Amino acid sequence: MKQIQDVFPLLQSPKKIFITTHHKPDGDAIGSMLGLYHYLTLRGHEVTPVSPSEVPDFLMWMPGIEAVYNYEAETKKSQEALKASDIIFCLDFNDFNRVKLMEPFLTEATQPKVLIDHHMFPKPVWDYGMSIPEKSSTCEMVYDFINLHNGNSFIDLNTAACLYTGVMTDTGSFRFPVTTASVHEMIADLKRRGLEHSKIHEEVYDSWSVNRMRFVGYMLIERMEIFPKWNTGLVTISRKDLQLFQLSTGDTEGLVNYPLSIAGIKFATLITERNDEVKLSFRSKGDFDVNKFAREHFSGGGHFNASGGRSTTTFSDTIAKFKEILSDIHPR
Numbered sequence: 001m002k003q004i005q006d007v008f009p010l011l012q013s014p015k016k017i018f019i020t021t022h023h024k025p026d027g028d029a030i031g032s033m034l035g036l037y038h039y040l041t042l043r044g045h046e047v048t049p050v051s052p053s054e055v056p057d058f059l060m061w062m063p064g065i066e067a068v069y070n071y072e073a074e075t076k077k078s079q080e081a082l083k084a085s086d087i088i089f090c091l092d093f094n095d096f097n098r099v100k101l102m103e104p105f106l107t108e109a110t111q112p113k114v115l116i117d118h119h120m121f122p123k124p125v126w127d128y129g130m131s132i133p134e135k136s137s138t139c140e141m142v143y144d145f146i147n148l149h150n151g152n153s154f155i156d157l158n159t160a161a162c163l164y165t166g167v168m169t170d171t172g173s174f175r176f177p178v179t180t181a182s183v184h185e186m187i188a189d190l191k192r193r194g195l196e197h198s199k200i201h202e203e204v205y206d207s208w209s210v211n212r213m214r215f216v217g218y219m220l221i222e223r224m225e226i227f228p229k230w231n232t233g234l235v236t237i238s239r240k241d242l243q244l245f246q247l248s249t250g251d252t253e254g255l256v257n258y259p260l261s262i263a264g265i266k267f268a269t270l271i272t273e274r275n276d277e278v279k280l281s282f283r284s285k286g287d288f289d290v291n292k293f294a295r296e297h298f299s300g301g302g303h304f305n306a307s308g309g310r311s312t313t314t315f316s317d318t319i320a321k322f323k324e325i326l327s328d329i330h331p332r
């Protein structure tokens with residue numbers, strides 16, 4: 001992969017640019033995609049942002065969200081934009097399989113492909129890019145990209161709001177160890193431009209449905225198991241649970257973190273039975289490597305302290321398999 005600066009000459013004249021991110025997008029995925037969308041649009045390019053699946057409700061306030069195509073619902077328009085584009089930017093993922101249904105079309109595309117991402121061990125399928133696992137978020141990296149491109153004066157309030165969102169969500173509101181001095185410097189810069197950060201916290205964190213809030217109570221009582229011997233907490237949510245509480249995309253976001261608030265718990269797992277697969281989310285504190293855990297046992301990956309994976313067996317078999325592995329591999 002060539003370095004990101006090598007793509008700058010391609011951006012000297014107006015281009016058609018396709019931007020995408022991972023399926024089931026989170027704040028960093030949509031934030032980085034729209035932050036880059038606003039920046040490149042201001043620089044005179046024609047930009048199409050495409051999400052591989054539906055954008056969750058808690059991100060629907062974001063400036064520019066109306067420009068985003070949902071690949072699953074707007075497949076034809078998305079494919080046409082991909083075909084017509086001169087350059088493809090991929091944000092916040094490191095393997096083509098993370099765009100789900102779009103994977104074959106992205107793989108076949110012959111345009112230059114650019115990666116901006118902070119997950120470990122990217123697949124060698126991009127022409128240009130930056131992959132820096134030490135970075136807090138892809139939004140921080142888009143901010144770095146803009147500065148490298150000498151575009152700091154093009155950061156408007158829309159870009160600032162989008163980039164802030166992803167840094168905020170991926171750092172757990174600036175508490176995880178990845179929150180470096182550079183992160184705070186970036187936020188200081190955005191604040192000086194007029195960023196209203198508290199509005200963004202409210203939009204993202206204080207927009208729950210009553211059902212979602214009640215579901216947390218139910219989950220904590222009925223669906224959370226704590227294994228003190230293994231310093232681990234496990235939350236399991238079935239398709240029935242999701243239907244019973246009428247939960248929508250994004251409503252299970254953050255649930256994996258609850259066990260980590262219990263003293264002594266250093267590893268938390270959420271197993272969710274979705275329509276098409278059984279999804280696992282892993283979070284840890286300290287030196288327990290959940291990226292390795294996800295890669296080795298659940299066809300996944302991510303970061304050292306936050307990763308995800310999937311299972312092709314049933315929900316109950318997945319839970320049993322997880323517990324079996326856990327008895328062997330767990331934080332000490």
Ligand code: 5GP
Nearest residue numbers: 280281282299300301302303306307308309
């Ligand atoms: P989450 O549990 O929120 O779905 O994912 C946690 C982190 O791991 C995110 O940064 C996400 O992008 C990454 N991740 C989740 N699932 C996978 C996967 O299947 N493969 C890889 N490489 N990363 C994943």
Ligand code: MN
Nearest residue numbers: 028092137138
């Ligand atoms: Mn991210």
